[in-house]
């Protein structure tokens with residue numbers, strides 16, 4: 001049983017589940033549970049982005065835009081439209097997918113830094129709309145997120161959201177693993193390694209790219225909705241801003257595009273480190289920057305792939 | 317014999333250079349047809365046109381009596397045309413087996429949704445594709461290296477891996493662009509044997525190759541290109557004796573090799 005689990009492709013998801021269940025017993029206070037929830041949320045978004053970046057080899061510098069759509073859906077739906085939170089969240093995911101579909105069709109034809117700039121534009125566009133439509137979104141100051149009400153009972157408590165985010169992450173991980181080892185996963189990896197060779201064996205490159213772009217937007221939207229619930233207050237910058245997009249990319253690259261746990265490690269570093277470094281006051285960002293540079297220089301493939309490779313070498 | 321592929325009066329130029337001009341060719345079902353010519357003669361460019369990567373400025377490409385000019389390669393793949401590349405186009409981040417499994421793409425039927433959900437039918441389809449892929453790896457003599465990462469294979473093995481991947485798509489017409497380039501004597505002999513086996517399995521082969529011995533030995537017909545123009549087309553014996561071909565391409569050295577073969 002244990003042996004089978006260790007060799008299973010779902011091992012990272014098992015590990016994640018175990019860590020999620022164990023952490024509440026180890027962490028000293030609810031403050032840490034909040035931080036952990038944040039790690040889960042951003043890990044989920046980064047994992048979606050990794051399907052695009054790591055699996056299909058396509059970049060998006062505007063992915064936080066889709067997080068913004070998910071986040072504002074669960075704020076605007078109940079506040080302005082009288083739609084309950086869960087249907088609002090689903091509508092947010094659907095809208096996010098639709099936007100990704102419409103914007104992805106023309107821009108995914110682009111390659112390399114042209115694609116980077118075009119996706120950057122997508123993100124800025126969404127962020128701009130969220131900032132400018134102040135009567136709906138509260139403008140740059142953002143808006144409060146009504147508490148989720150399920151079966152007439154308000155969902156409250158740091159702990160509850162911790163588990164919700166954790167389960168969402170584990171599910172997202174299982175789906176990502178499924179995809180990786182499926183015909184679509186092979187097609188996406190083929191596109192990443194050689195587009196022309198992918199085409200001559202019959203892979204519809206445009207269609208596959210669009211599919212994974214839409215899927216990664218769905219991940220981001222779910223993460224955005226969770227972020228809104230956990231924080232209780234959202235602003236355009238904190239959900240969809242340019243810096244958020246860059247953060248997501250950094251998490252993926254830092255953690256390693258070649259492993260499912262990579263984005264989780266990257267998210268953990270980028271969420272936890274700034275909190276831990278607050279003792280250094282003014283030097284906080286400088287130290288964060290140095291840590292990131294050192295990671296990339298020492299572990300070029302990213303944290304998780306580099307460490308597992310080293311681990312395998314030692315045990316082999 | 318029926319015509320599988322017909323290229324009619326194909327031309328293309330790149331910034332003033334006429335890479336291919338007025339080339340016509342009819343490939344018969346079941347034959348091995350080789351295209352030879354000096355470096356820069358336009359052989360690869362001609363391949364790129366008939367495989368749908370380039371749009372010719374003039375001319376038509378007919379595949380099984382259907383006009384496919386300007387159709388993208390993925391569509392041609394579905395109509396039974398596949399190819400390999402002169403400069404390796406391997407999926408280096410995947411295992412040898414997965415490379416060939418990717419070649420099964422057009423035969424895989426499960427939906428993307430079932431892929432995400434990891435339904436049972438996907439597991440069965442993966443197993444089917446893996447079995448077919450192993451068969452193709454065995455066909456090119458790479459069965460032992462199936463689980464290895466493509467990045468760790470030798471150059472000669474990668475050349476054969478590309479052939480296995482193309483075969484996995486079950487083509488009727490296979491275009492091979494210099495499959496033996498950069499291979500040593502043993503590897504070239506292996507490739508030669510593989511091409512024969514492919515033809516023996518009923519697949520039509522169009523081959524671009526510089527190795528004259530190989531070409532003369534296995535081709536049914538040979539097309540000679542020079543500076544984008546078609547110089548001569550015929551069986552090896554005729555091409556070997558053609559004075560224009562000797563002057564333009566084979567030269568002293570090549571003539572001797574061709575006669576030895």
Ligand SMILES: Nc1ncnc2c1ncn2[C@@H]1O[C@H](COP(=O)(O)OP(=O)(O)OP(=O)(O)O)[C@@H](O)[C@H]1O
Nearest residue numbers: 330333335353354355356357358359360361362402
């Ligand atoms: N995409 C391109 N852009 C510009 N010029 C090109 C392009 N592709 C080919 N050419 C030019 O077209 C001519 C024919 O090139 P091609 O690669 O078809 O030759 P070849 O017969 O395959 O040569 P080799 O034996 O070296 O492979 C060359 O002059 C080449 O520089």
Ligand SMILES: [Mg+2]
Nearest residue numbers: 359360361402
């Ligand atoms: Mg060439």
